[in-house]
Amino acid sequence: KSTAVPNVDGSINNTEKEDEEDVVDLAANSLLNKLIRQSLVESSHRVEVLQKDPSSPLYSVKTFEELRLKEELLKGIYAMGFNRPSKIQEMALPMMLAHPPQNLIAQSQSGTGKTAAFVLAMLSRVNVLELFPQCLCLAPTYELALQTGRVVERMGKFCVDVQVMYAIRGNRIPRGTDVAKQIIIGTPGTVLDWCFKRKLIDLTKIHVFVLDEADVMIDTQGFSDQSIRIQRALPSECQMLLFSATFEDSVWQFAERIIPDPNVIKLRKEELTLNNIRQYYVLCENRKDKYQALCNIYGGITIGQAIIFCQTRRNAKWLTVEMMQDGHQVSLLSGELTVEQRASIIQRFRDGKEKVLITTNVCARGIDVKQVTIVVNFDLPVNQAQEPDYETYLHRIGRTGRFGKKGLAFNMIEVDKLPLLLKIQDHFNSSIKQLDPEDMDEIE
Numbered sequence: 001k002s003t004a005v006p007n008v009d010g011s012i013n014n015t016e017k018e019d020e021e022d023v024v025d026l027a028a029n030s031l032l033n034k035l036i037r038q039s040l041v042e043s044s045h046r047v048e049v050l051q052k053d054p055s056s057p058l059y060s061v062k063t064f065e066e067l068r069l070k071e072e073l074l075k076g077i078y079a080m081g082f083n084r085p086s087k088i089q090e091m092a093l094p095m096m097l098a099h100p101p102q103n104l105i106a107q108s109q110s111g112t113g114k115t116a117a118f119v120l121a122m123l124s125r126v127n128v129l130e131l132f133p134q135c136l137c138l139a140p141t142y143e144l145a146l147q148t149g150r151v152v153e154r155m156g157k158f159c160v161d162v163q164v165m166y167a168i169r170g171n172r173i174p175r176g177t178d179v180a181k182q183i184i185i186g187t188p189g190t191v192l193d194w195c196f197k198r199k200l201i202d203l204t205k206i207h208v209f210v211l212d213e214a215d216v217m218i219d220t221q222g223f224s225d226q227s228i229r230i231q232r233a234l235p236s237e238c239q240m241l242l243f244s245a246t247f248e249d250s251v252w253q254f255a256e257r258i259i260p261d262p263n264v265i266k267l268r269k270e271e272l273t274l275n276n277i278r279q280y281y282v283l284c285e286n287r288k289d290k291y292q293a294l295c296n297i298y299g300g301i302t303i304g305q306a307i308i309f310c311q312t313r314r315n316a317k318w319l320t321v322e323m324m325q326d327g328h329q330v331s332l333l334s335g336e337l338t339v340e341q342r343a344s345i346i347q348r349f350r351d352g353k354e355k356v357l358i359t360t361n362v363c364a365r366g367i368d369v370k371q372v373t374i375v376v377n378f379d380l381p382v383n384q385a386q387e388p389d390y391e392t393y394l395h396r397i398g399r400t401g402r403f404g405k406k407g408l409a410f411n412m413i414e415v416d417k418l419p420l421l422l423k424i425q426d427h428f429n430s431s432i433k434q435l436d437p438e439d440m441d442e443i444e
């Protein structure tokens with residue numbers, strides 16, 4: 001019945017939807033991550049490597065010079081402010097640039113330098129004298145393809161004869177045109193169309209094939225099959241590279257189908273822990289009461305910056321209005337915003353322009369705002385069965401042991417939700433203390 005038109009991120013501006021939880025949109029999250037990324041993400045784990053030929057020596061590099069790159073490519077890397085390879089790049093780059101070329105499956109969380117690594121590989125393998133597509137990179141969405149293209153353009157700034165083209169819906173190529181760009185970045189559907197129907201790309205001439213964001217890719221209907229059809233038409237000597245931020249079994253199965261004889265590189269994620277977090281709960285009657293408790297906490301302790309989580313968009317909106325009317329500077333991050341709007345809100349919050357960020361579940365997933373010391377669960381995270389959503393609780397409140405600072409977490413609990421809280425406490429085997437909101441002395 002609804003006539004609402006979805007936004008770019010798939011959300012719908014429509015009041016009926018307002019009461020719903022935001023659903024996880026992997027592609028949108030991934031784009032958001034890229035837009036707000038400021039630097040490399042660290043991990044204290046070691047890179048795990050599984051070589052296709054375990055007897056061959058394993059090389060790693062500590063500098064970009066050791067890779068013997070083209071002068072103009074090295075210049076581009078330094079112009080981007082990269083001084084040395086990231087952890088995953090140390091191992092991945094020598095494999096990717098080896099002769100003969102090697103195939104690679106690499107998994108590490110977003111922000112660890114995967115894109116920069118495969119862009120470097122594509123740029124270094126392009127033959128600028130040949131004017132036809134040589135490197136093909138598949139991405140899950142138009143926006144993600146553009147982001148990768150920007151990295152190619154920045155890193156390849158001094159490689160003046162290398163050019164990129166986007167095989168994405170809406171990029172119309174007149175009939176009979178010869179595609180003379182060496183690097184093609186596109187979504188599986190359009191690439192398939194360009195290769196088989198329109199014959200704009202000759203897949204037999206591709207020598208580097210990249211499948212980026214494999215986890216997001218397999219989440220999209222049809223993309224796995226389309227990617228595999230493309231891959232099957234590549235020449236056997238084509239180098240094949242696959243990247244993913246996560247590695248569930250489904251991603252792994254897909255990776256093994258599409259990348260023959262791969263080397264495998266993994267970098268585990270820094271684990272989240274509740275160890276450095278003091279957790280409290282406040283018993284409340286209803287929503288108004290929760291708000292009052294929140295205000296008391298707010299008045300009772302010196303708060304740097306806080307993130308407040310609500311379960312539904314409607315609650316988040318209500319709370320935002322209440323707080324604003326009481327003169328607080330707050331901003332609302334919710335799934336009905338476009339990814340660009342979300343990125344700009346997060347950026348403002350990071351810059352300290354707002355002290356409080358109110359958000360629904362999934363928007364703030366994976367966003368680490370380092371200066372935040374206080375997290376409030378205005379609603380406890382629950383799943384569809386109304387059971388506690390432990391993972392989300394950990395994501396909201398947990399910090400990485402090595403890099404995290406101490407934090408405070410407050411849970412606003414209606415009396416009937418107390419059993420959920422106790423389950424959470426048991427699950428993490430960590431204590432959540434009851435707090436009397438009239439008496440904040442306990443905290444400081």
Ligand code: ADP
Pocket residue numbers: 037038039040041080081082083084085086089108109110111112113114115116117
């Ligand atoms: P991923 O693809 O794993 O998400 P990116 O390649 O996008 O990671 O890198 C994340 C961020 O770190 C980007 O801002 C990128 O410019 C930067 N970056 C990548 N490699 C390096 C490096 N070797 N040194 C410094 N910064 C880097």
